[in-house]
Amino acid sequence: MNELLENEAFCVGVAVGLDLYRRKVIAAHEKREPLMINGELYYLQDGRERLLQEIINEICK
Numbered sequence: 001m002n003e004l005l006e007n008e009a010f011c012v013g014v015a016v017g018l019d020l021y022r023r024k025v026i027a028a029h030e031k032r033e034p035l036m037i038n039g040e041l042y043y044l045q046d047g048r049e050r051l052l053q054e055i056i057n058e059i060c061k
Contacts, residue, residue: 029044
C-alpha cells in the first residue's frame with residue numbers, strides 16, 4: 001500500500017511540474033517574450049512566423 005501511495009505522489013508531482021511549465025510557455029507566448037528554461041533561451045513562434053522564417057531561409061540559401 002505504501003508503494004502505491006509513493007507512486008501516486010510521484011505521478012502527481014510530475015503532473016504539477018508539467019502544468020507549471022505549460023503555464024510558463026503559454027504566458028511567454030501570450031506576452032510575445034522569450035522563454036527561459038534552466039538558463040536556456042527559447043523563442044516561441046506561431047504558425048505564420050514559422051512559415052515566414054522558412055521562406056526567408058529558402059530564399060537566402
